[in-house]
Amino acid sequence: MNHPDEFAARHIGPDRAAQQAMLARLGVDSVEALLDETLPSAIRSDDSLALPAARSEAEVVAALRAMAAENRPRTSLIGMGYATTHTPPVIQRNVLENPAWYTAYTPYQPEISQGRLEALLNFQTVVSELTGLEVANASLLDEATAAAEAMTMARRLSKSPSARFVVHHDTHPQTIAVLGTRAEPVGIDLVVGGLDELSPEAGGCFGALFSLPTSTGAVVDWRQAIETVHQLGGLAVVATDLLACTLITPPGELGADIAIGSAQRFGVPLGFGGPHAAFLSAHTAAARALPGRLVGVSVDTEGRPALRLALQTREQHIRREKATSNICTAQVLLANMAGLYAAWHGPAGLRAIATRAAGAVNDLAGRLAAAGLTLRHDAAFDTITVDGVDADAVVAAARDRGIDLRRVDDTSVGISWGEATPDVRADVLAAFGLSAAVDPSPADLRPDWLPDGMKRTSEFLTQSVFHRLHTEHEMLRYLRRLADRDLALDRTMIPLGSCTMKLNATTEMMSITWPEFADLHPFAPDDESVGTRRLIAELEAWLAEITGYDAVSVQPNAGSQGEFAGLLAIRAYHRSRGDEQRTVCLIPSSAHGTNAASAVMAGFDVVVVATDPDGNVDVDDLDAKLAASGDCVAAVMITYPSTHGVFEEQITEICARVHDAGGQVYIDGANLNALVGLARPGRFGADVSHLNLHKTFCIPHGGGGPGVGPIGVRAHLAPFLPGDPLGGDDQPVGPVSAARFGSAGILNIPWAYIALMGPQGLRDATAAAILSANYVAARLADHFPVLYTGAKGRVGHECIIDLRAITKASGVTVDDVAKRLIDYGFHAPTMSFPVAGTLMIEPTESEPLAELDRFCDAMIAIRGEIDRVLDGDWAVADSPLRHAPHTAEDLLADEWTRPYRRSEAAYPLPSLRADKYFAPVSRIDGASGDRNLICTCDSLEALATLR
Known part of the structure; x- marks a missing residue:
């Protein structure tokens, strides 16, 4: 491990001499002797991992280049919630590719997180003002997950006794699919249909979701539909597009209670589906029910304005099985990029980008209509749908010209335009069999391109941060000032228990911004993503080998979603055997709060098992709970090594007892960093585990996200892995995220880590x-x-x-x-x-x-x-202890x-x-911030000027 060309020697901090000194302090002769004293012999794997030998950094980069070359992205006009965009280079280089930003941890210590908290406050301000609602979170995992969170939030807040949640049929299909996955286990009756479903005769509803624009491109005035939902006692959710909100009347002004969507088109690459920051905004009265994280303004001990996470922070850890959300990892790094993108362009720049996209599509719409083709909708923003055509023929003709169109159905084709879409209007027209000279610039928007009352008239983003950073010098300095306020791994170790913060090597990170990987649309035809899908297949196989499982799905885009997916697999397995009565999930009292929250979301009843004075599962209490639950036992969830930081000697016996009771064993992989290469959960008794690729496998935390939480399962659970979001209703288990491979854009990182390290x-x-x-x-x-x-x-x-x-x-x-x-x-x-x-x-x-x-x-x-x-x-x-920092x-x-x-x-x-690092603020008064909730950046600036 001392050879300078071996990556492992650069990744592992203590060299051979240092390890000998450490061993001497511990009084053991060798690392192997220490491992023998630490890990129970019953779980140890005697054989080495069957993985490729370690490669050099140059070899790994070359292999990634080869896979990138296998990808052939076409110009994507598919849309469906994903749009081409330009990442401003100053943001790409100084945020996305800067370890000061991507190696930071979730800002639970706010005094040393003021920089990223300010960037998140900017993001919240962008979302709040563009959607026309007072508060926004920071942030959620993807648009489909945000819709599901809004659904359960509406159920919590609604006064309606109905169990129905109505989703308008012109909603992105992947969103409908994820809503279905989330609704059924908790008894929500998901109804997909038209406005006729909004009536007392139909059964009422506790909430409804509409899209603005709709999936096929309509710009609809939803005021009357929203009022109908309110009359039924429900809450109205509107899925929207932030760029569209610069030109059209925002959801809040239409009467919506909640707005959701994705901020991907604000400078975040497509990445074959993620990671992208989703958002959820609502009225101030609903702030305490908001899922995810909320950045608020408080004061420090000297009265200086200071930022911190507000209100329901880590709700799932506090409320456990009573929590309404299991969200733990957000998409902070991507939310910061989106907020900074808005600051870089400002309101005028955002309007200009929106107008260009709308202008191109409206120009196409006029030409297609003039040629006698039928447009589904009279009004549009950046998407149109053409009806009455041979969809397969049109899509194939476009593909021959290097363009992907959306096949809506047999006779309908969708066209969406993004910021970075090249001028391919002539080729699009040709795909429809039309020939026309196209002006270099699209025509001005028609006066009647939107319905009456649907053009935005309210101002937005008037705060100075969205007006003073339009030169690169100013933006560069702003980003440096923010980074200097924080502590991340580029400055110091972050010794967090259960949230492994290890090296995120540059070689592992560098390929995520290569355009061959970054520019892939998640629903592009498979021939465009050959390299990425090969990388994913290899990664899944490697993770299966490491964990001892038979199959792996990388779809869950956070550890919490991996928990949920694993429990859904267990639930579906029991149901497939006719054991629908198996609804009890046993969880030790020491478990992460997300375990209990995920279990309830998956339709289980949580029964808590005590821990003994040594921090282990109390086996006697486990036996009592198993006996009391009888044939209702579905699963046990165990973190291993335990949340208390020890290897429980009785883990194999615990697994056997649960199996004897007819249950399945879920091992939380949060602490897999203590097992890789030494023990495999799939071999010592577990049936399913989620893995935290943003911990053990080197995806950086990014200030609280992105994350990836794939699950590994034994063969009998493999049929119940998460389904394809576009795969239809006949799948045993639905999808848990909007894209087939979740946050595929960062899977290069763990692939590179494993390839660089090799089995030894x-x-x-x-x-x-x-x-x-x-x-x-x-x-x-x-x-x-x-x-x-x-x-x-x-x-x-x-x-x-x-x-x-x-x-x-x-x-x-x-x-x-x-x-x-x-x-x-x-x-x-x-x-x-x-x-x-x-x-x-x-x-x-x-x-x-x-x-x-x-x-x-x-x-x-x-x-x-x-x-x-x-x-x-x-x-x-x-004392200095109480006055610190x-x-x-x-x-x-x-x-x-x-x-x-x-x-x-x-x-x-x-x-x-x-x-010396000096904190920018002294100790923050969290209670003051909760009493005086300020969640947008204008008030922070006003407070700062008062000092």
């Missing part, structure tokens, strides 16, 4: 992760109790340190330690999960020994500060009245004098 490198990485966690636990054990260890005193790939006794004696809380770590230049470990009053630490294999020691030195120094509180040198309220502005104030020196606040360790 993957195993070495897991071993190094376990070694690093045990080293940190050993260094800190004399200063902070380590809460849980395995049978031989070892932890897995993470450890929990217990501050409860320290807090009781000193008053110093986990929050105080977390905020004080910022002064030392570190992101905090996971706070108070899974045990309140503790910190869960995961160092990962990528951190070198020097960084591990730097973190341990910081924690030990903080323990020294706690001892000074205990000794009476400082009252806890006047210390901003430069605070430290440079003319007056200093605190009982500790400024140098103690700023430079608690000598090494910080050479390289």
Whole structure:
């Protein structure tokens, strides 16, 4: 592992000498001896992974180039919610390709996340103002998922007793398919039809979804339909297009309660289906029911405006089986790009882009109509549908000219235009058998191109951020200023338990922006995506080999969606055998909150199983719950290694007991970083697992997204993997995301990681992760109790340190330690999960020994500060722990009245004098922000001018 050409040696932080020093600290002779003390022998895999040998970085890039060359994207006019777009180079290079942005973690520590939070606030402002509703989240996974979230939100808020949710038939088919997947398990009667379904005689509804524009391109005034929904006691959801909203009356002004859609066309590549930021906006009164994340404005201890996540943050972890959403990973990186795209162009630029797209399509519409062809709708934005033609012939003729049109049905063809669509109007006309000279520029929009009352008259994006960043110099500096406010992996280790933050290598990342991968429409004919689909097939096969399962689906576009898909597979399997009574899902009390939320979404009844004092599943309580549930047992969900950071010795016995009861075993793959190359869930008793490719397999967190959460299953569950969104209603299980392969645009990253590491490198990485966690636990054990260890005193790939006794004696809380770590230049470990009053630490294999020691030195120094509180040198309220983090502005104030020196606040360790990060704000008052909810950026700017 010391050869400079071996990628694994560059990925794994501790080299051979460092590992020997770490082993000496632990009192073991070898890594293998440590693994023998850590992993139960019953789960160990004796054979090596049957994967290709490790390749060099040059070889991997060459292989990716070869697969890219197999892709042959045509000019896509398919539409269906996806549009060609230009990613501004300044945003591509300085955000999408910049580790300061893509290696950041979810902003749960807001003081060190002010830059990305401001970018998200911009995104929320864009969505709110363009849709005409007061609040928007930041963000959701894709448009179809957003529609499903809106459906369940409407059910929660509606006063109607009806179980019906009506979806207008002219809605994107993939959205209807995902709605169907989400509706049936929770007893929602999904009705797809026309406006005649909106009547008391039809059964009423708790909500309805309309599209503006519709899937086939109609611009419809939905005011009367929305009013009808309100009269029935329901909520009206409108799926919309942000670019269209610059020209047409937005949903909020039509009376909609909720607006949803995708921000993909705001500078985010097609990527064969994702990742793309979806959005959901609503009225202020519904803010507490909003799924996902909401950025709000609060103040810090000095009254400075400061941003943080507001209200229902991590709802699923708080409410568990009572949660209405399991959304955990969002699409933050893509939402930031979309918000910055809007700032780059400004309202005038967005209108110009929209007008060009609308002009091209309207020009085509006029020419097609003049030739006697039938247009389905009189009004359109960027999409038209031509009826009464031989659809197959027209689509084939267009394909011969390098163009993809949408085959709506046997006699109808759709045409959609995007920002980056080249002028192919003559070729489109030729595909319909028409010949005409086409002017270089489309004609001006006809005065009657929209119905009366459907042209936008309200202003939008008047805030200065959307007007001052139109030169590259200003945008470049703005992006740098935002990045400098944050802590990401490019500055420091992020030692979060259960949220593996490891190296996202440049070679792994570089191909995602290559146009051969990035410009693929998800519904393009298969001959255009040969290379990408080969990459996906290889990745699925490799993941199956790594996990010991028989089949893998990469469709779920987040870990939470992987949980949902895995549970749907279990549910469908039981039903296929006539065991519809099997509805009980057993979940340990220590599990991630998303487990319980996902189980309820999949139609299961959650029964909680206790954990014993050592953090393991209480087997006696498991037996009691199995006996009480009888033949209703459907599944058990277990995180392995456990959420407490240890390998449970009885895992194979637990699996056997559940199988004996007729249930299936779901192993949450959040902690797979402790298993790869050493143990395979599919072989030691599990039936299904989701994997977090944004953790173990190096897709970066991006500030809280993108993520990919594929599932692996044993052969008997393979028929119940997620279906094709365009595959029809006869599939055993429907789709869980809008695109067949989910966020396919970032699957290059884990493919490259596995190819670079090879079987031995993957195993070495897991071993190094376990070694690093045990080293940190050993260094800190004399200063902070380590809460849980395995049978031989070892932890897995993470450890929990217990501050409860320290807090009781000193008053110093986990929050105080977390905020004080910022002064030392570190992101905090996971706070108070899974045990309140503790910190869960995961160092990962990528951190070198020097960084591990730097973190341990910081924690030990903080323990020294706690001892000074205990000794009476400082009252806890006047200590640097309680006042942390210390901003430069605070430290440079003319007056200093605190009982500790400024140098103690700023430079608690000598090494910080050479390289110091200063938080831009001090500790943030979250409660103040919830009481005074501000979720758009105009008020932040106004607050800032008051200081």
